[in-house]
Amino acid sequence: MNPRLAQLHPYPFQRLAALLAGAEPPSELPHISLAMGEPKHPAPQLVKDALCANLAGLSGYPATQGTPALRQACADWAERRYGVALDPARQVLPVNGSREALFALTQCLIDASGGDKPVVISPNPFYQIYEGAALLAGAEPYYLNCEAARRFQPDWDSVPDTVWRRAQLVIVCSPGNPTGAVMGLADWDKLFALSDRYGFVIASDECYSEIYFDQPPLGGLSAARALGRGLDRLVMLTSLSKRSNVPGMRSGFVAGDAAILEKFLLYRTYHGSAMSLTVQAASIAAWNDEAHVESNRAAYAAKFAAVLPLLAPVLDVAMPDAGFYLWAKVPDGDDVGFARALFEQQHVTVLPGSYLARDAHGGNPGRGYIRIALVAEPAECLAAARRMAAFCRSRQPASSA
Structure with a gap:
């Protein structure tokens, strides 16, 4: 077996299941x-219709690069959304969801053959695929x-030069999971400058970019455009x-540096990651329509x-910049105890934040x-919020007379 498998941590939901094991919540x-x-909202009817109308695609092997029509739909959406003109033949690649692509891209990019161990930099808390892929x-x-003191943004200045010199990949997540924070243009400018200096690739995970409440969040592609730079060493995943x-469709795309995507396509050809022609047809319908996205956002x-x-x-909580978290x-700083007691007393499940992060630089x-x-x-959601509010009030110390 691959000895690196032993380095993997249990997934947050495995830890949550262990935490709640043996608890007896109120049955009523x-x-x-x-x-x-x-996501639990209904899948759009236009996507269902496209799936059913293209079932003949199940009888054919799909190309790893995807159909020209799908790549064009993705490029057209990126131009509408980010104002960036992409070459659909060289700068767009369909993938089976951003999770699969994040993992595969890391395997493609990292060169561990040298003397110094390569580094993958990621936010903390983070989506655990980043760590496992690294x-x-x-x-x-x-x-x-x-x-919170830094708007839930990474402090690029805190990274030692010795780490930057070994960095081959920096993963950013904006809007962030779990914080919902969005990187500003100054944050992007600093990261691009570091990439120019040290030569690492930036993978921008933007799977939450279309759930927002005011202005569309800035993304890696639009930040590059605003700063008047090309897409060198930048890959956006959505x-x-x-x-x-439509999480069950496992459909997304990556876009950016054509040289990187050329090698990534080669990797994926061997990896066996082609998207079904039926799913490709439904994906075209989804990328070409914004009405259902606007309705989803409003919900x-x-x-x-x-x-x-x-x-x-009853909780220190505020509206996120974007996302659905x-x-x-x-109140007492014990996220694990809070989650367990909430489940036991109110039959509501939430995820402890410490399960989404690692101890680093003096704390989790x-x-x-x-x-x-x-x-x-x-x-x-409303019923859960009421139960959580009642739970929090029950834990507050009684005011003295």
């Missing part, structure tokens, strides 16, 4: 899970703590899962508007927080 309260970031590629993960409520905004007034008086600070930046995924139907 139906279970509400706000732990997993799995470890299995033979790289050393370097965790950049994202804390997905239909959250945007279009999330309505849930935040209903839930936040109930939770803000609330990143809430618990997820400790003391919980991640609340507002993915369920509005009535469930």
Whole structure:
């Protein structure tokens, strides 16, 4: 067996299951899970129609590069969304969701054959695929703590020169999971300058980019355009899962540096990662339509508007920049104990923030927080918020007479 498998950590939901094992929540309260970031809104009818109309595609082997029509639809969407003109033949590559692509891209990029161990830099807290991909590629993960004092953004200036010199890949997540924070243009400018100096690739995970409440979040492609630079050493990854409520389709695309995508296509040809022609047809329908995305965005905004007034008086929590998570600070700092007790007393599941982070640079930046995924139907989210508010009030010390 690959000895690097032994370095992998249990997934957050494995740890959550172990935490809640043996708990006996009140049976009269139906279970509400706000732990997993799995979209629950209905899939768009136009996507279902496209799937059914193209079932003949199941009879053919798809090309790894995808059909020209799909690549063009992705490029057209990127131009509408980011104002960037992409070559659909060289700068766009369909993938089976951003998670699969993040892992595979890391395997493709990392060169562990030299004397110094390569480094993959990622935010902390983070999506655990970043870490697992780095470890299995033979790289050393370097965790950049994202804390409230810095708008939940990484502090690029805190990274030692010795680390930058070994860095081969920097993964950013904007809007962030779990914080919902969005990188500003100054953050991008600094990161691009570091990439120019040290030569690392930037992988920009933007799978939450279309769930926002005011202005569209700045992305890597639009930041490069605004700064008057090309797409050298930049790869953006996006997905239909959250945007279009079709996580089961496993459909997204990567875009950016043509030289990197040329090698990534070669890797994927051997990896066996081609997207079904049926799914490609449905993906074209999704990328070409914005009406369902606007409706989806409005549905999330309505849930935040209903839930936040109930939770803000009892938890340190605020509206995120984007995404569908609330990143809430618990009163006593014990996120694990809070999650266990909430489940035991109110039959509501949330994810301890410390499960999404690693101890680094003197602390775990997820400790003391919980991640609340507002993915369920509005009535469930509202019921969960009421139970959470009651739970928090029950833990408050009685005021002295």
